Amino acid sequence: MNDPYALERRALVNAVTQGAGHLSPEVRTAIVDRARGQATDGVVPAALVGFVDRVAEDAPEIGDADVDAVKAAGFDEEAVFEAIVAAALGASLARLEAVDVLLMGRG
């Protein structure tokens, strides 16, 4: 079955990872992939790792101190915004891709 959402999803992933931003496309892509559960070989800056994992896995527990710590490590607010969106996208994609596999596996 064709996926009527495929083009729109590709456009979203492209905008978040490749569009103009304060974090490089490589870092944004790695944050998405990390949140999808893929190995990213140290591309995500160490100061962002714990934060983006929290966004992906336990966003309601994020506090002001988490955001302040990332900013104190040298990331500006736009970079923090991009990191949050990339991690949220990756965590959501991982779930959607699991559904896609099940839908395709019907034969």
Place this chain on the structure above:
Amino acid sequence: MRLHAAERGHRWKERLILGIVRRTMGEATDVQRVLFHRPEFLGRPLGMITHHAMRLECDWSIAERELFAAYLSKQNRCDFCIVCHGEYASQAGDRALVERTLRDGIAGYARMDAALEFLTAFASGPDAITAGHLERLRGAGVGDAAIRDLAQIAFAFSLINRVADALEFKVPEPALFAKSWPRMRDSGYRF
């Protein structure tokens, strides 16, 4: 909201739009501020998907789809989206059903209850979603196209739930969403 840039750092065109929202609605919500902040980065492409899943013709009613958004947000503990889409679902459909579903996790009819079970798994994580969830949906008469629509709604709201919680969106009174419902019903999520 935690990031000043997302709260106040809009370009002139988006500032103008948010000004119009404030004048017509009384206030602009944090989700509007975030979606209008660098809209080409998140708001516009996410809006396209959300609009497609939530408003285009499909086997789920608009009330059911708004309830999916509210229920998934409940599983993700996103207060902003629970209030917003709980109110939209109530405006579109049956308020008692919405309240009962959000409270008990049971709607009382097969295809909706199968969808709620699917959404609970979706919120838990990719490994929690099994062939059994799809079989229960199919057994309740839900076709694969409608399963895809449901999954897309879950995807879009999984994303915005996390952004809302990471940025600590201020939660408005339900009355604000009751007021914005006629526009959201007719114009939807695309901008």
